[in-house]
Amino acid sequence: MTLCHVPYMNAHSAHTCCPRSVNVVFCTIVPPHLLDHLSRSGDPALYEPARRTLERDALQRTRRRITTVRMAAGTGAGPAAEETAGEPAEKKPRRTIFDAGQSEQLPGEKVRSEGEEPVDDASVNRAYAGLGATFDLYLSVFSRYSIDDAGMPLDATVHYGRDYGNAFWDGERMVFGDGDGEVFRDFTLPVDVIGHELTHGVTQHTANLAYFGQSGALNESLSDVFGSLIKQYGLGQTADAADWLIGDTLFTDRVEGTALRSMKAPGTAYDDDVLGKDPQPATMEDYVHTGSDNGGVHINSGIPNHAFYRLATELGGHAWERAGQIWYDTLTSGSLSPDADFAAFAGATVAAAAGRYGEGGAEQEAVLKSWSLVGVTPADA
């Protein structure tokens, strides 16, 4: 046996090399003092998102105050009386974080429940916060109440497996590994990864796109789209200010790459002698036919990812507003079949844009243009 260890390889040949510096961006919430400063800036690109974030925070504080008052007033009557009075209960997340202790046993030991104080374990707290941020985007922007739109509890397990460089959705919960120490760091680090996994749950409860071939690549792409939106929303970024990277804090310093995927420029996220080159295509011309990875679901997702990026930047402003709304409407419209291909999905987005913003409007035109740019002809929806 050889001691030379080159553990990863890429099924696709390496192309011309363009080394990229490791660009670590921490997706923490921007501190209020900085937001306040930015909101008084003369540059609309800076002050608009800052003001919007401050406004949202203020709104949430008000909402929390109302809830507290409501809860206090309701204690005498009890929760049942409150419900029968026709007052809808406050929509809040119900998060529970479990620790697998490097085993592969699920769910693991319960370590933090909703409303409990942070614990000493940063992975647990990041998972808790990331689930909260994802819940918040779905509720505040799309009026979706958790994964199933009926308040489903959000369960996550951290510290799964030994040297486990991955995260997945098992149909009921999000599962995060600590990284393998060679290529990947802790999978709870990027908030877009947490949003990506939770969105697999949303897709399962809505369009339920089959996880194979083009429908699988769409399933993957929706998770990248909403994962990225969660990050952009937290940072208050406009489409042209966002980095559109997926998993930009996952790689160790040994890897020549900025992230796992780039929605802005699929195929350019990494180029490494061990990992190979990012194999994602941006257009149908470079669609990858493979039996591996369920028919390349994490590869060909680059095409719908890039279509969304094109739409969001064409429309401008915050990507979660019009572009995100069109994608969300498409996902939840009921018009997609589980085996929808790119053309069917594209057709459904055109219909969704017309449905929400008007037939022949700027939004519908922008949707048509972005699919055209990636070489997908929308089917009649």
Next chain:
Amino acid sequence: MRITVTRTGGFGGLTRRATLRTDGRPDAAELAALARSALAEGRAEPSTGVPDGFHYEIETDDGTTYCADPRLTEAQSALIGKVFREGGTDRG
């Protein structure tokens, strides 16, 4: 005996492959037993698995089997871990 594990899928969609030769190893018999169990407990065809879950193909002299996270048996998990930690990487 030669044991090759190919892992595909996962959040990154990256492929990793390693081969372990058991000949001359003190734990050869133990590895052979693990491989037999892993094969007996696996599937003849790859499954769709769960979103972002890893898929594994285990090839030994006795045949090829498929399994996927998070439903590995103890033998499959132990064998895959051993091959990735101690095996040599080949490029297919």
